[in-house]
Amino acid sequence: MYQTDPPIPPKESLPTMYDLPSEDPEEPGLPDEFHIYQPQLLEETFRPPTYTADEIFVASDLNIYYSTLNPRWYKRPDWFAVVGTSRFYQQRDLRLSYVIWQEGISPFVAVELLSPRTEKEDLGQSLRIVEENQPPTKWQVYEQILRVPYYIVFDRYTDNLRAFVLQADSYTELNLEEPRIWMPRLEIGLGLWQGTYKGIERLWLRWYDNENNWLLTLAEQQSQRAEQQSQRAEQERQRAEQQSQRAEQERQRAEQERQRAERLAAKLRELGVNPDELI
Template identity: 65%
Template sequence: MYQTDALNYPTKVLPTMYDLPSENPEEPGLPDEFHDFQPHLLRKTFHPANYSPDEVFIATDMNLYYDVRHTGWYKRPDWFAVVGVDRLYEQQDMRLSYVVWQEGVNPFVVVELLSPGTEKEDLGQTLRKAEQPPTKWEVYEHILRVPYYIVFDRYTDNLKAFQLTGSRYQELELIEPRIWMEDIGLGLGLWQGRYEGIERLWLRWYDGDGNWISTPEERTEKEKLRAEKERQRAEKEKLRAEKERQRADRLAQRLLDLGVDLEDNENSDRI
């Protein structure tokens, strides 16, 4: 678990997820199609090997509140996952926001999908202005200390991965577009395939054997194909047995035509 120091604060007198807004009403616009589809694929294939589904929280475009001293400051990652935390807030409610001083566990991995207007900030190329909240990079690297920070540009299909080493992010040298995360027994990579009817490179999770993790829809389809193959196999076996029975009947009839009584032969064999 990636604990915060927030547990030392008197949480009952601080704002909770019910007090803090889930979205900024002054921020215009909605995510484009890619920013809608890609996070869904990440969610559907994120199954850490050493955590149960009840110990994993996944969020898309949700406010992430990170500073107990400035309770209105937040970032809104395109996608992030927390492991070792209850799936439901206090085991009973869906979250409106993720408030680290209430949760006590920081995100394990954050994914940002580059847009022309956010590229510099996502890649840590902007400076903090005086009296302004810290940049996205500063929050992930220095405040939340998120172990893995992933940035993907769908326009160039360029994938960058940063791992927290000491107090700094170290960019990983990717020989192939895959990042293995030992702590959760999962890897993240670029998969060429069709999702939501669109053929392209998608970010997707894979298992310890290097196999892409199936979505629920893909598992259903595979089960249908398996059941159909089993039905066809059973049908072939039924036809084979029927042919064998017919062959035996023809042989028995031929013997009878030749005057051979099979029942007499069987009785004489017993004697």
């Protein structure tokens, strides 16, 4: 397990979220499209029933500052989720970064989307002995410092999904018989979904519920509500049409009864009987 021997400086002397950079000038530019869309889909479908929306914070490509001894060391997951914390920094502000010594809660799940440049570090194949001027690798930070319970790695070039769960002091890779990982504490799971998102058909990482139903995006929820409203409107139209048909049938029966009564009255008059006197 990664350990730091020097004494931890007092929290009051450590930088806050506002003091730490949210971007690395040595890594300019935005991620590629997949690194933009995939985290969006994860965020849109991440709705664990065990937590309210105000108790969940999710982010993509956001710095996590993790070391009180080296406050400017950070890692930047492609996507991560924290549960049991406020949606906002100190209950009021949007976060510029996630500063672990202020937040006090580590991410519950982190997702990395493999790229050739970062593959070895993402998969824990480039571990290093931490020195004063050399930070630990991403794997070491997730496993030994932040102790993130679930670490998910997805290679979009091979569609290979790998999942690591924290057991004792180290990550153990799950043997996935199918590309799905159930997380009991969240009561939702993460798996590979074949479908169209943002107009792109491919395999995507997506959250699902305890009935193996894919959790809906906001657009899908709106479409579903619109479809349900359309169906209800059609049902109302059909009921109104049925009521109109029944009313017409009643009118026709009443008309037939009136006509029969008139024919009977006419027949009685032919026989010299005044039908009005029979009442």
